[in-house]
Amino acid sequence: MPRACSINYFDGSARFTPNYEVSRIMMVAEPGSRHGYLVSMASACAILVGATVATPAVAQEPADAVTLDELSVTQTGIGRPPPSGTIGQPSPLYAGGQVAAQGRVGLLGNRSIFETPFTQNNYAAELARDQGARTVADVLANDPAVRTAQPPFGSQDIVFVRGVVLNSRDFAFDGLYGISDARKPIIEGIERFEVQHGPAAFLYGFPPNGSVAGVVNLIPKRAGDVPVTRVTTTYMSRANGGTQVDVGRRFGEGNALGVRLNAFYSDGQTPIDQQAIRNGGATLGLDYRGEAFRFSLDAGYHNLAYRSPTGAFSILPGIAVPRAPDLTINQQPRWAFTDSESGFAVARAEYDVAPDWTLFAAGGGSRTSEFFPIPPSRSPMPAGT
Numbered sequence: 001m002p003r004a005c006s007i008n009y010f011d012g013s014a015r016f017t018p019n020y021e022v023s024r025i026m027m028v029a030e031p032g033s034r035h036g037y038l039v040s041m042a043s044a045c046a047i048l049v050g051a052t053v054a055t056p057a058v059a060q061e062p063a064d065a066v067t068l069d070e071l072s073v074t075q076t077g078i079g080r081p082p083p084s085g086t087i088g089q090p091s092p093l094y095a096g097g098q099v100a101a102q103g104r105v106g107l108l109g110n111r112s113i114f115e116t117p118f119t120q121n122n123y124a125a126e127l128a129r130d131q132g133a134r135t136v137a138d139v140l141a142n143d144p145a146v147r148t149a150q151p152p153f154g155s156q157d158i159v160f161v162r163g164v165v166l167n168s169r170d171f172a173f174d175g176l177y178g179i180s181d182a183r184k185p186i187i188e189g190i191e192r193f194e195v196q197h198g199p200a201a202f203l204y205g206f207p208p209n210g211s212v213a214g215v216v217n218l219i220p221k222r223a224g225d226v227p228v229t230r231v232t233t234t235y236m237s238r239a240n241g242g243t244q245v246d247v248g249r250r251f252g253e254g255n256a257l258g259v260r261l262n263a264f265y266s267d268g269q270t271p272i273d274q275q276a277i278r279n280g281g282a283t284l285g286l287d288y289r290g291e292a293f294r295f296s297l298d299a300g301y302h303n304l305a306y307r308s309p310t311g312a313f314s315i316l317p318g319i320a321v322p323r324a325p326d327l328t329i330n331q332q333p334r335w336a337f338t339d340s341e342s343g344f345a346v347a348r349a350e351y352d353v354a355p356d357w358t359l360f361a362a363g364g365g366s367r368t369s370e371f372f373p374i375p376p377s378r379s380p381m382p383a384g385t
Contacts, residue, residue, distance in 0.1 A: 084109040084358035085350050086175070087287055087294035089224060090124075090191055098127040103194045104175060104217050106203025109358065118200070119145075123193040125221065132234075136171065136185050136216065139193045146195060153270050153277070155309040155338045155372070156183045162197055164213035172217040174298065174346055177207050179366050180218055181302050181342045188244055189262040189283030189300060192219035220285050220298045223248035223258030234266060240277060242266020260285040273330040278305040292352040298364075299345040306339075308332040309374065332374065340370035 081088035086109055091102035103122035105111045113120050121143050133139045137157045140146045149158040149165060157168040173179035180186070187193075194217040196203075204215050228248035235241045244264040251257045265280040281302035288295045308330050315321055346364030353359055 081110065081289075081294060081350070082352060082356065082358065083111060084356050085294060085352065086110060086360070087222075087296045087348060087350050088289055089222060090219065091122075093124055093126070098124055098130070100124060100192065103192065103196075104219065105196075106175065106200060106215075108203065119197040121195045123195075125191050128187055128190075128193070129232075133187065134236075136168070136187055136193065136218070139187070140195060140216065143195050145197050150312050151310045153272050153275060153306075153310050154312065155304075155306045157185065158312075159213075159216075161195070161213035164211070166211050166213040166216065167209050170207035170209050170211040170216075172204060172207075172215055173344070173364075174220055174296075174348065174362070175204065175217060176346060176362060176364055177205065179344045179346055179364050181304070181340070182368055183338075183340055183370070184279075184302075184304055185218060186281055186283060186300055186302050187218075188246070188264045188281075189221050189260075189285065189298075190218045191221040192217075194219065220283065220296075221246075221248070221260045221262065222285055222287050222296075223250050223260045225250060225255050228260075236266075236268075237271050238269045240266060240268030240270055242279070256289055258285075258287045258289075271328060272308070272310055273328055274308050274334050275310065275330055275332075276307040278303070294350045296348045297346070299343075301343045303341050304339075305337065307337045308334055309336065309338050309372075311374070336374040338370065338372035338374065340368060340372075342366060342368040 080091070086104060091100050091110060093100050100122040101114070102110050102112050103120055105116050105118065105120070108116070113122070123139050123142060127133075127142065128139050131138070131142075135157055137148045137150070137159055138152075140159055141148060145162050147160045149160055150156060157171075159166050168180075168185060169182045170177065171180050171185055173185070194215070196215040196217070198214055199212045200215045201207075201212075204217070207215075227250075228246060230244075230246040232244040232246075233241070234244065242265055244262070246260075246262050248258070248260040251259070261282070261284055263282040267276075267278045267280075269276045281300065283298065283300035286297045310330060310332060313331065344364060344366035346362065348360065348362040350358050350360040
């Protein structure tokens with residue numbers, strides 16, 4: 001049987017010999033045509049040849065020939081903004097599709113992690129989906145410099161970045177503070193989870209709670225040139241189930257207008273004794289991308305309710321640390337609960353005035369109402385209990 005076939009092309013000046021094996025070849029030529037086709041019947045592949053075969057010759061370069069400089073053309077990617085911009089398709093991912101080489105660096109726009117003097121990791125929505133992450137803290141657990149400060153089923157995301165506490169109230173949304181849910185930010189509508197280590201007030205401004213641990217910036221999803229329709233079901237022991245819907249479309253000339261909708265709902269009991277979580281909401285992302293002008297509008301609603309939410313316990317000075325209890329034990333009473341409701345809206349506009357120079361303006365707001373009758377988490381328990 002034939003192993004391979006390749007193109008054998010004769011242009012009158014050079015000959016390229018193919019490396020192929022065929023069992024039967026026939027020649028087909030059109031009347032009056034200078035081109036024919038060799039067809040390998042055994043391997044079902046065609047080889048194009050020129051009918052005129054001449055003695056190989058070397059072209060002579062004219063004495064007055066001018067050598068042109070090398071021209072390099074680079075495609076930055078369909079729908080991607082320039083490095084100084086932020087609105088558009090996210091930067092490409094490394095092999096594996098879980099982390100990106102570029103990320104938001106505040107007012108400097110999107111920059112490669114190899115070209116900035118900051119330590120930053122950029123995690124993709126694919127990573128959160130592959131790992132079944134439920135919260136921002138679940139995604140940040142992939143960063144070796146980040147450690148969670150709350151139990152997995154606590155009512156708020158609090159982490160340590162390089163040993164310094166960072167509250168979820170200081171998380172940024174699309175570069176702006178005070179927008180995302182102050183307790184558990186929505187991750188269903190997030191495309192990138194960017195973590196910058198260390199103070200960054202010069203790049204992002206000062207966070208509401210004054211944290212100097214770093215910046216957690218949540219980049220919203222945008223509609224891609226390829227339509228997206230994804231429905232995901234979730235289940236968590238002991239009996240917490242839910243559904244997520246993700247739809248993205250682009251319209252208009254050159255796919256200039258994009259719409260991305262994410263909706264989700266889950267309810268039921270968690271693995272912790274007498275605890276239940278209800279989580280529901282939706283996000284909507286609109287964007288327009290022109291030749292030099294770009295605009296985006298994001299809005300979202302979130303309702304999060306806990307029955308008997310767990311929290312971080314600390315021991316008062318002078319009290320011996322007791323033996324760790326069973327992880328399913330809930331120290332909170334059955335009557336304790338938290339119920340929060342929040343909404344937000346953000347608008348951003350950009351205009352490229354010159355290469356690597358972009359004018360931008362962004363603004364937004366959020367509103368949160370919550371009720372949480374829970375006992376204090378500091379316990380002066382005596383030793384041995």
